[in-house]
Amino acid sequence: MYEILSQIKSPDDLKTLSRDQLKQVARELRQAIVDHLSQTGGHFASDLGAVELILALHTVYSVPKDKIIWDTGHQCYAHKMLTGRLERFSTLRQYGGISGFLRREESEYDLFGAGHAGTSISAAYGFAVARDFAGKSNEEHVLAVIGDAAMTAGLALEGLHNAGHSGRNFVVVLNDNEMSIAESVGALAKYLAKLRVTPLYQSLESRTRGLLKRIDKTPGQVVFRAAGSVLKHNLTHLVSTENSGVLFEQLGYQYIGPVDGHDLDLLIDLFTAIKSIKGPVFVHLLTVKGKGYEKAEEDARKWHAVTPPMFKETAEGTAASSKSSGQSWTSYFSKTILELAAEDPKIVAITAAMPDGTGLTPFSKQFPDRYFDTAIAEQHAVCFAAGLAAEGMKPITAIYSTFLQRAYDMILHDVAIQNLPVLFCLDRAGLVGDDGPTHHGVFDIAYMRPIPNMALLAPKDGPELVQMLRYMVQEHVVGPHAGPIAVRYPRGNAPSVEWPVESAPIEYGKSEVLLDGGDIALFAYGNMVVPAFEAAKTLRAEGIDAALINLRWAKPLDAETILTYAKKTRCMLVMEEGVVHGGVGSAILELLAEAGVTDVRVKLFGVPDKFIEHGAIPILHQLCMLTAHDFAAAARDLLGKPQPEPVAVAREARHESLTA
Ligand SMILES: Cc1ncc(C[n+]2csc(CCOP(=O)(O)OP(=O)(O)O)c2C)c(N)n1
Ligand SMILES: CC(=O)[C@@H](O)[C@H](O)COP(=O)(O)O
Numbered sequence: 001m002y003e004i005l006s007q008i009k010s011p012d013d014l015k016t017l018s019r020d021q022l023k024q025v026a027r028e029l030r031q032a033i034v035d036h037l038s039q040t041g042g043h044f045a046s047d048l049g050a051v052e053l054i055l056a057l058h059t060v061y062s063v064p065k066d067k068i069i070w071d072t073g074h075q076c077y078a079h080k081m082l083t084g085r086l087e088r089f090s091t092l093r094q095y096g097g098i099s100g101f102l103r104r105e106e107s108e109y110d111l112f113g114a115g116h117a118g119t120s121i122s123a124a125y126g127f128a129v130a131r132d133f134a135g136k137s138n139e140e141h142v143l144a145v146i147g148d149a150a151m152t153a154g155l156a157l158e159g160l161h162n163a164g165h166s167g168r169n170f171v172v173v174l175n176d177n178e179m180s181i182a183e184s185v186g187a188l189a190k191y192l193a194k195l196r197v198t199p200l201y202q203s204l205e206s207r208t209r210g211l212l213k214r215i216d217k218t219p220g221q222v223v224f225r226a227a228g229s230v231l232k233h234n235l236t237h238l239v240s241t242e243n244s245g246v247l248f249e250q251l252g253y254q255y256i257g258p259v260d261g262h263d264l265d266l267l268i269d270l271f272t273a274i275k276s277i278k279g280p281v282f283v284h285l286l287t288v289k290g291k292g293y294e295k296a297e298e299d300a301r302k303w304h305a306v307t308p309p310m311f312k313e314t315a316e317g318t319a320a321s322s323k324s325s326g327q328s329w330t331s332y333f334s335k336t337i338l339e340l341a342a343e344d345p346k347i348v349a350i351t352a353a354m355p356d357g358t359g360l361t362p363f364s365k366q367f368p369d370r371y372f373d374t375a376i377a378e379q380h381a382v383c384f385a386a387g388l389a390a391e392g393m394k395p396i397t398a399i400y401s402t403f404l405q406r407a408y409d410m411i412l413h414d415v416a417i418q419n420l421p422v423l424f425c426l427d428r429a430g431l432v433g434d435d436g437p438t439h440h441g442v443f444d445i446a447y448m449r450p451i452p453n454m455a456l457l458a459p460k461d462g463p464e465l466v467q468m469l470r471y472m473v474q475e476h477v478v479g480p481h482a483g484p485i486a487v488r489y490p491r492g493n494a495p496s497v498e499w500p501v502e503s504a505p506i507e508y509g510k511s512e513v514l515l516d517g518g519d520i521a522l523f524a525y526g527n528m529v530v531p532a533f534e535a536a537k538t539l540r541a542e543g544i545d546a547a548l549i550n551l552r553w554a555k556p557l558d559a560e561t562i563l564t565y566a567k568k569t570r571c572m573l574v575m576e577e578g579v580v581h582g583g584v585g586s587a588i589l590e591l592l593a594e595a596g597v598t599d600v601r602v603k604l605f606g607v608p609d610k611f612i613e614h615g616a617i618p619i620l621h622q623l624c625m626l627t628a629h630d631f632a633a634a635a636r637d638l639l640g641k642p643q644p645e646p647v648a649v650a651r652e653a654r655h656e657s658l659t660a
């Protein structure tokens with residue numbers, strides 16, 4: 001099917017191929033990406049756009065001896081296919097299958113793990129310094145490959161700054177497709193765009209080609225070395241003119257570009273020549289996100305990541321919707337803040353390069369002046385929100401739980417110490433599924449909880465998220481408890497459940513008793529209320545009088561209700577979709593200890609002290625024992641009731657796989 005590609009078992013095999021054969025490999029890589037992703041889903045447009053770049057790098061360099069460090073890692077599929085993983089591609093992002101990002105444990109060719117943006121330059125610089133300590137500075141090449149949007153991350157700029165002055169042999173390759181997931185924004189994006197349209201680009205590229213052509217015609221080691229110096233002189237001289245890459249030059253790099261990142265011949269010649277250049281080099285490539293797949297080229301934003309239905313045509317001839325039926329948590333957020341903002345001009349919304357994912361795109365259209373995309377700059381986003389809050393604005397700071405980790409010091413130092421009423425809306429809180437350990441939003445409860453002044457909420461369903469958002473904006477940040485507050489909600493669709501009681505208004509630090517009972521109390525946080533409700537119903541059907549409390553608040557805890565049920569039942573379960581260490585369950589144990597309520601049997605459910613793999617969320621819930629079956633089984637254990645046998649066997653097996 002993939003005539004040449006299927007024969008390539010390692011990048012060494014590329015080195016024997018002719019240019020025409022390599023171009024055939026590029027076509028086959030694209031086809032393989034389309035074929036596989038139409039079955040598995042995954043990151044699409046970025047991968048199509050990086051095919052020639054990856055192919056050229058693996059043709060010219062010898063990984064793992066040479067170190068190529070990929071930023072973010074969502075564009076690495078061609079790299080995986082060329083490094084022995086083509087046959088496993090049908091397992092992409094599935095439980096037990098290959099990861100959608102770089103994983104050191106997956107392959108010797110994945111030299112540095114990734115998933116979050118902006119890490120490549122710092123990490124590659126570490127590799128370069130280690131190489132130099134080993135005395136191999138002239139033998140091994142080190143490259144960081146980074147996208148134009150990842151380059152906007154503070155971390156990337158810190159790395160660029162630090163490495164640029166070093167004088168070490170080190171290459172930064174900028175894959176500039178003018179796109180983040182949405183359009184690239186900010187001053188750097190404008191600067192790079194200027195380089196694209198300048199007439200210099202045309203002349204620059206043709207001069208680069210001419211130069212490389214001459215080098216190509218002069219074979220041999222000695223001449224090649226000489227060619228290196230010719231290149232060094234001419235290319236840097238060439239670009240150090242008005243409107244060129246002067247910014248990167250000033251940071252200490254020899255700037256080369258911008259050049260066509262889809263011209264395989266040019267790329268191979270260019271990287272071959274760059275091997276001879278000493279000192280930090282910055283190569284600026286222009287690529288097209290979605291290259292080779294028409295719809296993705298036309299709408300790279302929509303095709304950044306795909307699901308299989310997107311490849312199927314509907315009767316109307318348009319791509320089938322990627323969304324499943326039901327309303328997502330994100331969409332509850334998205335609609336509610338539109339309503340709230342219409343009522344309150346002090347509301348502004350902030351995203352760090354995730355307008356679609358966080359549901360802020362409608363806000364950006366309806367309130368363009370009150371909408372801020374900081375680019376991939378979570379630290380700046382939070383500190384910026386703090387400034388806004390200090391002047392009386394109400395900044396809705398919508399950041400995925402996992403990406404907010406970047407801004408920890410800003411949450412603490414800029415927001416919380418000053419008790420500023422920043423409203424954190426943490427989407428993708430909990431297990432996110434296919435993206436895996438770099439993206440699971442399972443740490444936020446534990447990392448937010450110790451921060452003084454911080455208040456933490458999580459809804460049981462979509463309507464309760466709406467209530468909480470209204471409370472946050474209309475009551476919390478202006479009321480007696482004004483200060484920072486965060487609400488967390490997971491990826492995917494919100495459940496639709498008929499609850500036994502009508503939802504009570506949100507009150508500061510008050511939980512909601514959904515079922516009263518005297519045998520055991522189930523305390524559930526956020527999306528764990530639904531499986532806890534299922535478990536409670538099962539237990540009650542078995543004659544166990546189970547109480548169910550929707551905690552609503554992880555901080556402050558509803559001490560009164562918790563202690564009442566602890567004393568009443570002396571037997572409790574706590575469930576949350578976050579790490580069990582330091583989470584809500586830990587908070588409840590602390591509360592019991594402080595109150596001297598010690599004769600209580602307690603079982604905590606949460607994500608264990610282990611990084612959880614990628615895979616479908618129901619599988620991961622099983623793995624982490626976050627299902628209604630697990631809760632009911634634990635309740636029986638605590639109460640000394642017998643288990644139905646299949647439950648006991650399945651639990652044992654899962655426990656083994658978790659502790660393995
Ligand atoms: C710290 C962090 N914030 C946000 C994201 C989400 N994210 C993943 S890819 C991406 C856009 C990357 O754009 P670019 O680096 O230009 O690569 P391209 O997809 O255009 O090839 C974003 C915002 C992330 N992975 N890490
Ligand atoms: C690579 C990356 O970090 C994002 O593209 C991420 O995969 C988006 O996740 P969602 O699909 O949950 O928005």
Ligand SMILES: [Mg+2]
Pocket residue numbers: 147148149175176177178179180184
């Ligand atoms: Mg880009």
